[in-house]
Amino acid sequence: xxxxxxxxxxPYVLALLISVALVARLWRYRDRRGATGFIFDVTGxxxxxxxxxxxxxxxxxxxxxxxxxxxxxxxxxxxAGYMITAIEYTDHEEWLTYRTGAAIAAIxxxxxxxxxxxxxxxxxYGYEYDAAANLLIPSFGPLYxxxxxxxxxxxxxxxxxxxxxxxxxxxxxKQSTILVGSILLVLVGEFVWWLGLVPIDPLPLTSTVKVVxxxxxxxxxxxxxxxxxxxxxxxxxxxxxxxxxxxxxxxxDVNDAGRRLAxxxxxxxxPVDDVFDADLLAQGDDDSRTEIELSVGGDPRHFDFQVTxxxxxxxxxxxxxxxxxxxxxxxxxxxxxxILNRIVRxxxxxxxxxxxGRADLLAEHVDDAxxxxxxxxxxxxxxVVELTENVGxxxxxxxxxxxxxxxxxxxxxxxxTQLEQARxxxxxxxxxxxEELPEGCYVAANQMFSSVFTNLFNNAxxxxxxxxxxxxxxxxxxxxxxxxxxxxxxxxxxxxRRKEVFGRGEKGLDSTxxxxxxxxxxxxxxxxxGEISVGESESxxxxxxxxxxxxxDPFGRPSARxxxxxxxxxxAASDADxxxxxxxxxxxxxxxxx
Numbered sequence: 001x002x003x004x005x006x007x008x009x010x011p012y013v014l015a016l017l018i019s020v021a022l023v024a025r026l027w028r029y030r031d032r033r034g035a036t037g038f039i040f041d042v043t044g045x046x047x048x049x050x051x052x053x054x055x056x057x058x059x060x061x062x063x064x065x066x067x068x069x070x071x072x073x074x075x076x077x078x079x080a081g082y083m084i085t086a087i088e089y090t091d092h093e094e095w096l097t098y099r100t101g102a103a104i105a106a107i108x109x110x111x112x113x114x115x116x117x118x119x120x121x122x123x124x125y126g127y128e129y130d131a132a133a134n135l136l137i138p139s140f141g142p143l144y145x146x147x148x149x150x151x152x153x154x155x156x157x158x159x160x161x162x163x164x165x166x167x168x169x170x171x172x173x174k175q176s177t178i179l180v181g182s183i184l185l186v187l188v189g190e191f192v193w194w195l196g197l198v199p200i201d202p203l204p205l206t207s208t209v210k211v212v213x214x215x216x217x218x219x220x221x222x223x224x225x226x227x228x229x230x231x232x233x234x235x236x237x238x239x240x241x242x243x244x245x246x247x248x249x250x251x252x253d254v255n256d257a258g259r260r261l262a263x264x265x266x267x268x269x270x271p272v273d274d275v276f277d278a279d280l281l282a283q284g285d286d287d288s289r290t291e292i293e294l295s296v297g298g299d300p301r302h303f304d305f306q307v308t309x310x311x312x313x314x315x316x317x318x319x320x321x322x323x324x325x326x327x328x329x330x331x332x333x334x335x336x337x338x339i340l341n342r343i344v345r346x347x348x349x350x351x352x353x354x355x356x357g358r359a360d361l362l363a364e365h366v367d368d369a370x371x372x373x374x375x376x377x378x379x380x381x382x383x384v385v386e387l388t389e390n391v392g393x394x395x396x397x398x399x400x401x402x403x404x405x406x407x408x409x410x411x412x413x414x415x416x417t418q419l420e421q422a423r424x425x426x427x428x429x430x431x432x433x434x435e436e437l438p439e440g441c442y443v444a445a446n447q448m449f450s451s452v453f454t455n456l457f458n459n460a461x462x463x464x465x466x467x468x469x470x471x472x473x474x475x476x477x478x479x480x481x482x483x484x485x486x487x488x489x490x491x492x493x494x495x496x497r498r499k500e501v502f503g504r505g506e507k508g509l510d511s512t513x514x515x516x517x518x519x520x521x522x523x524x525x526x527x528x529x530g531e532i533s534v535g536e537s538e539s540x541x542x543x544x545x546x547x548x549x550x551x552x553d554p555f556g557r558p559s560a561r562x563x564x565x566x567x568x569x570x571x572a573a574s575d576a577d578x579x580x581x582x583x584x585x586x587x588x589x590x591x592x593x594x
Contacts, residue, residue, distance in 0.1 A: 002058070002059040002060055003057045003058060003059065004057060004059045004134060005057060006056055006057060006133070006134055008056050008133075008135070008199070008200050009052075009053055009056045009057055011200075011204075011205050012049050012052045012053050012056065012204055012205075013049075013053060014208075015045070015049045015204040015205055015207075015208040016046060016049035016050060016053065016204075018208050018211075018212070019042055019045050019046045019049060019204075019207075019208055019211060020046060022042065022208075022211050022212065022215055023039070023042045023043070023046065023211075025215060026038065026039060026042060026211075026214075026215065027039070034085050034088045034089035035085075036084065036085075036088065037080075037081045037082065037083070037084030037085030037086070037087070037088055038081060038082075038085045038211075038214060039081070040077050040078075040080065040081030040084060041077070041078050041081030041082050041085065041207075041210075041211075042081075042211055043074075043077060043081075044073075044074035044075065044076070044077025044078035044081060045074070045078055045204060045207045045208065045211065046074075047073070047074035047077070048071060048074035048075060048078065048203065048204050048207075049204040051067050051070050051071050051074065052067075052071065052200075052201070052204060054067045055067035055068055055071075055136070056134070056135075056200075059134060061129055064129075064136055065127075065136075068127075068136060068138075069112070069115045069116060069118075072108065072111045072112065072115055072147065073108045073111075073112060075151060075203070076104075076107050076108040076111065076151065077108075078203075078207060079150075079151035079152075079154040079155055080104045080107075080154055082154065082155055082158050082183060083154040083155065083157050083158045084096065085158065085179070086157070086158030086159075086161045086162050086179065087157075087158070087161065089161075089162070089165075089175075089179075090161040090162065090164070090165050092161065107147075107150055111147050114143050122141060123141045123142055123143040124140075124141050124143040124144050124147075125138050125139065125140050125141055125144050126138070126139040126141065127139065133199075135199060135200070137199075140194070148190075152187070155183055155186075155187065158179075158183065159180050159183060159184075162176040162179050162180050163176065163180060166180075174217075175217055178213050178214065178216070178217040179214070179217070181213070182209065182210035182213040182214065183210060185206050185209060185210065186203065186206040186207055186210055188206075189202040189203060189205070189206035190202075190203060190206075238255060238257060239257055239325075239326070240257060240323050240324060240325045240326075241254075241255065241257040241258035241260070241261045241303075241322075241323070241324035242254065242255045242257070242258050242321070242322070242323055242324075243258050243267075243272065243275075243321070243322040243323075243324075244310070244319060244320075244321055244322075245272050245319055245320050245322065246318065246319045247317065247318050247319055248271075249271055249272050249273070249320075250269055250270060250271055250272070251267045251268050251269065251270055251271075251272055251275060252268065252269070252319070253268070254267055254268060257324075258324065260296065261276075261294060261296060261324055262275045262276065263275060263276065272322070276294065287307065287308055287309055288306070288307055289304060289305065289306045289307075290304075290305050291303070291304060291305065291327070292305045294324075301326055301328045302326070302327050302328045302330075302331045303324045303325060303326055303327060303328075304324075304325040304327050305322070305323075305324055305325075306322070306323045306325070307320055307321070307322055308320065308321040308323070309321075348384065348388055349384075349385050349388045352381045352382075352384045352385050352388075353381075353385060355377075355381045356378055356381040356382060356385070359374055359377055359378040359381065360378070362374060376424050380421070380424075380425075383421070405446065406444040406445055406446055406527075406528065407444070407445070407446065407554075408442040408443070408444065408551050408552065408553070408554040409442065409443060409444075409445045409446070409449055410440075410441065410442055411441045411442065411443045411445075411449070411475075411482050411484065411548065412437050412438060412439065412441050412475060412477075412482075414449050414450050414453065415437070415453055415473070415475065415484065416437065417450065418450055418453035418454055418457065419431050419433070419453075419457075419473065421454075422453075422454075422457040422458075422461075422471075426457075426461045426469070428467045428468050428469070429460075429461045429464075429467070429468060429469040429470070429471060430468060430469070430470045430471070431457070431471045431473065432470065432471065432472050432473065433473050433474070434472055434473065434474040435474060437475050438475060438476075438477040440477075440553055441475070441477045441482040441550060442550060442551050442552065442553050442554065443482060443528060443530075443548040443549065443550060443551060444528060444529065444549070444551050445524075445528045445548075448524055449524065449528070451520060451521070451524065452521050452524050452525060452546065453486070455517035455518060455520060455521045456486045456521060456544055457471060457486070458517060459517055459518060459542075460486065460488035460490060460541075460542070461488075463490055463491070463542075464488065464489075464490040464491075465490065465491055469488060469489065469490065470488065470489045470539075471486065471487070471488050472485075472486075472487045472488075472537070473485070473486055473487075477550070479550075480549060480550055481547055481548065481549060481550060482547070482548050482550055483545065483546070483547050484545070484546045484547075484548075485543060485544070485545050485546075486543070486544045486546075487537035487538070487539075487541060487542070487543040487544070488537060488539075488541040488542055488543075489537065489539035489540070489541045490541040490542060491540075491541065492536055492537070492540055492541045492542050493534055493536075493542050498534050498535070501518055501534055502518050502519055502521070502522035502532070502534075525546055525548070528548055529548070529549055530546060530547055530548035530549065531546075531547050532544060532545065532546050532547075533545050
């Protein structure tokens with residue numbers, strides 16, 4: 001096969017070299033959504049450029065026709081690759097089935113059969129040979145225009161998907177513009193050639209510009225890093241209903257969860273007030289949250305409704321984002337807590353008030369030996385009434401927007417009081433304090449702090465198999481934290497249940513924990529900014545460890561920790577002075593002047 005250089009080959013050589021260099025860069029993104037189709041496109045571009053180069057430098061007419069016939073295979077690769085890129089990028093992968101793949105593959109196969117038999121029917125193309133310029137000047141037949149129509153159809157499908165993306169998701173306008181603008185350049189180049197305005201096919205050249213634009217989008221606008229499918233997957237998988245409305249309050253986008261809330265199965269392009277029974281936008285201003293009730297499937301549901309304004313680059317509002325979060329179960333739980341709150345604060349308090357009043361009536365009928373027990377009963381009833389008030393406050397804070405007011409409380413003082421009450425409640429239990437309890441350990445808490453120790457002591461005794469029960473208490477206090485340990489010699493808690501013992505993860509009164517007591521302990525310690533953990537004691541029982549941050553003494557008194565440290569420092573200083581002072585039994589050394 002004879003070859004001869006022609007200047008027409010220069011742009012195709014440049015296109016080939018640039019395309020090879022770019023595909024090496026593009027290969028790094030091969031695992032990204034949308035990259036597969038574009039790799040097909042660039043592969044077709046490389047093959048097409050190579051075919052054109054060989055065809056142009058060949059001087060033998062049969063060789064020119066041979067390579068001319070091969071050009072239709074990479075052209076199909078390029079058109080189909082662009083369409084696949086758009087399909088993947090816009091999250092329409094359901095279109096890419098084995099059937100559509102077979103149909104796409106059939107085009108180049110059928111085209112090649114028709115091209116290689118063109119001498120017999122002449123329906124694909126005709127040609128004239130310009131020997132002086134060594135160029136084939138084609139004339140296209142009906143089968144070629146059918147082939148070209150299919151290829152252009154592939155491109156138009158991709159253009160449509162990308163334009164739809166840019167209209168519905170403004171965040172991807174730049175990416176869509178790059179992909180659509182570059183392919184329009186390719187189409188314009190082909191129309192110019194079909195009209196005979198240029199002597200050679202500019203397809204490899206314009207396609208190279210397209211690839212350069214694609215990689216510019218990858219580098220500049222994260223074309224393959226931030227893709228619409230990521231947004232779609234997140235939004236569609238959300239349990240919250242999401243609606244996007246334009247400035248005229250028409251729905252322009254909605255996820256599946258939102259469609260289930262709407263009265264209309266296809267709410268897009270319809271006024272939002274027609275989609276719902278309620279006048280939603282009148283219930284919440286821009287950038288606001290409120291609670292609303294909607295009928296879903298005939299059942300009333302409660303939602304946390306949030307409206308967020310959407311702005312364009314100029315700062316003008318061009319729409320709103322509506323988010324519906326279903327809080328029906330949360331409202332139901334709040335109602336259950338409200339009922340329990342009412343029981344605690346009303347029924348129990350009333351009964352304990354009666355018990356306290358009867359105790360007062362019995363006071364004059366009880367001798368001195370029984371008065372100790374009567375006083376203890378009266379004090380316990382008053383304590384229960386106080387607890388009902390505090391539990392009610394805690395529930396109000398948990399179920400509402402109120403915050404629990406904390407104040408400096410002497411942790412060790414509360415612990416001592418609760419130890420004495422526990423000894424009175426459980427005569428057959430032994431409560432032992434290890435080492436001397438420190439003073440001045442103040443924590444940020446409220447009057448419910450006593451319930452932490454009450455429930456831990458109750459838990460130790462009530463879950464003890466064989467009395468008597470022995471409970472050990474110890475306290476360590478440093479400059480920032482107080483660490484309180486309550487350990488018993490009971491059956492202990494299995495390691496597999498230690499994470500569940502407080503009902504963590506359930507956060508409800510029907511949790512898998514041991515009940516309300518430890519759940520309340522965990523809730524209070526968390527409210528106070530501390531942590532609680534459970535392990536195994538030295539005797540094999542349960543060991544609860546509470547760590548709480550310290551706060552300043554409200555009375556400005558130095559704590560036992562600080563005074564103790566000062567005493568140690570003073571003692572150390574005194575010892576140092578004694579070590580450096582002269583011995584009293586040794587006379588001083590006389591000066592030389594004497």
